[in-house]
Amino acid sequence: MNTDLLDAMKSLADEKGIDREVLYEALDAALVSAYKKNFNSKTNVRVDLDSDDGELKVYARLQIVEEVEDDDLEISIEEAKEIDPTYEVDDILEREVTPRNFGRIAAQAAKQVVTQRVREAERGVIYSDFVDxxxxxxxxxxxxxxxxxxxxxxxxxxxxxxxxxxxxxxxxxxxxxxxxxxxxxxxxxxxxxxxxxxTHPGLLKRLFEIEVPEIYEGIVEIMSVSREAGDRSKISVHAEDPEIDPVGSCVGQRGQRVQTVVDELNGEKIDIVHYSEDPVVYISNALSPSKVIDVLVDEEEHATTVIVPDNQLSLAIGKRGQNARLAAKLTGWKIDIKSESEATEEGLLNNDSAEVDVEDHDDEL
The missing domain is CATH 2.40.50.140 (Nucleic acid-binding proteins)
Structure with a gap:
């Protein structure tokens, strides 16, 4: 085999990060297959390739038996002992059967193996890069x-x-x-x-991470995202440090940060609300820009009944139910919205009830 081809194989192995031994093992298998295909051989063979000088030899591997049933696979103990008296039954005898023109066939097989392995290695690198x-x-x-x-x-x-x-x-x-x-x-x-x-909600989250340094640094955390792509989205944010305003951080000076995200999403409206572990406060925030009078929580059903002023009912529900739907996705709670007068008629609200305190930094753009 041409030593230039071997040198090229070594260089490619190093360049593509392929273990040379893996390449040589694959080449051995290809050479065995090429020998059997081109010389119509059923014999078990082993190919010996010298990785230094490229010398190539093919050996037939014959099992030593008492009585030969297949000349392609077996050799008699008598014949084997004529070659070497130390042979025993069930030993493997190797006999060189290298064809005169096998170098050309081997070179072609080597090229195919190298091409295939390089392609596999490149695919592996690409897959690893993009999985990350x-x-x-x-x-x-x-x-x-x-x-x-x-x-x-x-x-x-x-x-x-x-x-x-x-x-x-x-x-x-x-x-x-x-x-x-x-x-x-x-x-x-x-x-x-x-x-x-x-359209994935993750796109919105990543855009805010890019635009808001406080999110990237972990000072502000995006707790949840709900999105109806191209129309409206809601995100809830939280900061452990009470001195940090998470909503203001996302909005930026004169709304610059959130506007950059809105522009990337072609004008998609975004509500940014405060997260709270208290479902009453969280759901009230999530229904922004509507005001909320009260939130009745059913822990067992993980459901809530939200009471809003009569003049805020359509705002709370939103166009085609969008505001309520996004709030439910954001919080993970079922939300049933009722007007103040309806809730009073059903005995869900007494006249002494006051509006739920909602964070006053909720923003919409």
């Missing part, structure tokens, strides 16, 4: 599209953005740059597959 980016934001370029996906160039790989995870009213052209959220990475027989989204 799961639940993260990447910036890519729209390459093409079909009925099912937008295909986003992400550097080493093409990400798939399902059409049902493109935000409503968004449209893209080839070469447009786009921020996407990595939702799934699979290692398939066709290579790594990366799936991304524009």
């Amino acid at each position: 980016r799961l639940d993260d934001i990447l910036i890519g370029t729209v390459q093409r599209m079909d009925q099912r996906y937008l295909y986003i160039h992400l550097g080493k790989i093409e990400g798939k953005l399902p059409m049902n995870e493109v935000m409503p009213d968004e449209s893209y052209k080839v070469h447009d740059r786009i921020k996407v959220y990595v939702t799934k990475v699979e290692n398939t027989s066709k290579g790594p597959q990366v799936y991304v989204s524009r």
Whole structure:
């Protein structure tokens, strides 16, 4: 075998991070297969490749038996002892059967193995890279599209953005740059597959982590996100330090931080509310911008009845029930909203009830 080819194999192994021994083992298997295929041999063989000078030898491996039943696989003890008197039955005798033109065949097999192993190694590196980016934001370029996906160039790989995870009213052209959220990475027989989204709640969370240093540094924590992509979202935030205003941190001076997120999401409205371990306070905050009179909690059913002023009922429920729906997703509680007059008629509210204290920093943009 050409020593230049061996040198190239060594260089590629080092460059791609492939163990040389793994490469040589794969090459041995390929050479055995190539020998059997090209020389129509049923014999068990072993290929010996000298990794220094490239010298190649093929040995037939024959089992020593008392009586031969298959000449391709066996040799008699009598014949074996003529070669070496120390042989015993069931030993393996190796006999060199290297074909004269096997070097050319071996070189072709080596090229195929190297190509395959390099491809596998590159796929492995790509898969590892993108698994580490799961639940993260990447910036890519729209390459093409079909009925099912937008295909986003992400550097080493093409990400798939399902059409049902493109935000409503968004449209893209080839070469447009786009921020996407990595939702799934699979290692398939066709290579790594990366799936991304524009509608996932994680995209909103990561955008705030990028824009708000206090979140990145762990001073402010995003506790929950509920999102109806392209229309409206809610996030709840919390800070252990009572001196820190988590909502104000997310809003930024003159609303600059939240506006950057809104612009990235093409005008999606975002409610930022204070998190509380008290479900009464938390649910009241989550229903912002509506005011809340009282929250009746059913711990067993994990459900609440929220009472709001009559003139706030439609605001609390929201258009097509969106505000209440997002608040329920945000808090994890079932929410049934009733007007003050309705609650009074049902005996759920007495006239002495006062509005629930809601954090006064809730913001909407």
